[in-house]
Amino acid sequence: MSLLIDNIGELFTADPTLGVLHDAAVVADEGHIVWIGPNTAAPETDERLDAGGRAVIPGFVDSHAHLVFAGDRSAEFAARMSGEPYTGGGIRTTVAATREASDEGLRANTSQLTTEMLAQGTTTVEIKSGYGLTVADEARSLQIASEFTAETTYLGAHTVPSGADPDEYTALACGPMLEACAPHAKWADVFCERGAFDGDQARAVLTASAKAGLALRVHANQLTAGPGVRLAVELGAASADHCTHLTAADVDALASGDTVATLLPGAEFSTRSPYPDARRLIDAGVTVALATDCNPGSSFTSSMAFCIALAVREMRMTPAEALTAATAGGAKALRRKDIGRISVGARADLVVLDAPSHVHLAYRPGTPLVKAVVHDGDIVR
Numbered sequence: 001m002s003l004l005i006d007n008i009g010e011l012f013t014a015d016p017t018l019g020v021l022h023d024a025a026v027v028a029d030e031g032h033i034v035w036i037g038p039n040t041a042a043p044e045t046d047e048r049l050d051a052g053g054r055a056v057i058p059g060f061v062d063s064h065a066h067l068v069f070a071g072d073r074s075a076e077f078a079a080r081m082s083g084e085p086y087t088g089g090g091i092r093t094t095v096a097a098t099r100e101a102s103d104e105g106l107r108a109n110t111s112q113l114t115t116e117m118l119a120q121g122t123t124t125v126e127i128k129s130g131y132g133l134t135v136a137d138e139a140r141s142l143q144i145a146s147e148f149t150a151e152t153t154y155l156g157a158h159t160v161p162s163g164a165d166p167d168e169y170t171a172l173a174c175g176p177m178l179e180a181c182a183p184h185a186k187w188a189d190v191f192c193e194r195g196a197f198d199g200d201q202a203r204a205v206l207t208a209s210a211k212a213g214l215a216l217r218v219h220a221n222q223l224t225a226g227p228g229v230r231l232a233v234e235l236g237a238a239s240a241d242h243c244t245h246l247t248a249a250d251v252d253a254l255a256s257g258d259t260v261a262t263l264l265p266g267a268e269f270s271t272r273s274p275y276p277d278a279r280r281l282i283d284a285g286v287t288v289a290l291a292t293d294c295n296p297g298s299s300f301t302s303s304m305a306f307c308i309a310l311a312v313r314e315m316r317m318t319p320a321e322a323l324t325a326a327t328a329g330g331a332k333a334l335r336r337k338d339i340g341r342i343s344v345g346a347r348a349d350l351v352v353l354d355a356p357s358h359v360h361l362a363y364r365p366g367t368p369l370v371k372a373v374v375h376d377g378d379i380v381r
């Protein structure tokens with residue numbers, strides 16, 4: 001079935017060769033975009049979606065999310081908002097609840113969150129493990145994640161579980177745990193941070209994971225300016241995520257390499273922390289992605305639009321830069337060329353906004369602006 005989306009007032013392609021088009025139309029066939037042109041020249045198709053003069057954007061690519069978990073940490077959030085600092089230690093609360101949960105319970109929670117995301121225009125999501133922290137619980141987390149996305153990430157090295165020796169646990173994450181998880185994972189990630197895994201431990205996990213055939217990403221420089229970002233660039237990771245505390249050497253490393261800086265402003269919002277400086281990274285020539293970091297502790301939002309609004313208001317990004325980071329940037333962070341942009345040959349993942357311009361995503365924060373979602377060429381909403 002071919003699908004025509006016509007009467008597009010503003011077509012934000014996130015493709016640098018096409019830019020922003022007006023009075024445009026798009027044709028999808030067999031799940032891919034096959035034609036883009038002026039509205040007046042639109043061809044006949046089987047199905048038609050009239051955008052009614054509204055803006056159309058690529059489906060969001062949320063390249064960083066932790067969706068396989070159980071439990072609730074709203075009390076921890078309330079405590080933080082009354083002045084307690086964020087340390088990352090609360091991850092263990094979710095680990096305990098996740099280990100207790102049934103497969104069915106974890107699957108239902110993941111399903112609810114991915115459904116919520118799609119309704120808000122997210123057509124690709126990456127999902128990490130990291131709340132099991134035993135061989136069996138990490139493997140089942142990834143098995144469940146793989147039912148919802150191809151972009152699955154082994155994050156056995158999320159935190160050292162209570163009572164475990166950090167070096168012994170690192171050896172487990174490099175050995176039997178990795179072996180059990182690798183068949184269900186495309187990526188490996190590590191939380192390289194004071195209080196989690198230091199540079200040597202992170203390097204060990206990442207090197208072993210690369211040997212097992214996994215591509216790399218790193219939770220880096222969220223709470224302190226540690227070695228994570230430079231390690232990510234050195235090992236050719238697709239993405240260094242958080243990048244909140246960067247030295248000049250970190251920015252230089254990102255600018256000289258091919259590693260995307262994935263910024264997660266929902267985490268700074270929810271932990272009442274200073275935001276990363278996206279302007280500094282963009283001006284240095286670094287590719288920036290935006291993602292939700294959706295997780296029950298430090299950033300419990302599934303809304304890419306909310307992250308765009310934060311990035312524009314708090315991180316000195318323009319609305320166009322923020323939307324590009326949430327689409328094409330996320331695609332690059334996942335090393336995907338077929339998503340995150342509207343161009344011929346790309347997958348037909350598009351969102352019709354109930355607004356005349358993409359600027360409304362940041363201009364009208366908190367407003368539901370998704371009129372329709374097209375995923376793989378099908379109108380799914």
Ligand SMILES: [Zn+2]
Pocket residue numbers: 064066219293
């Ligand atoms: Zn994260």
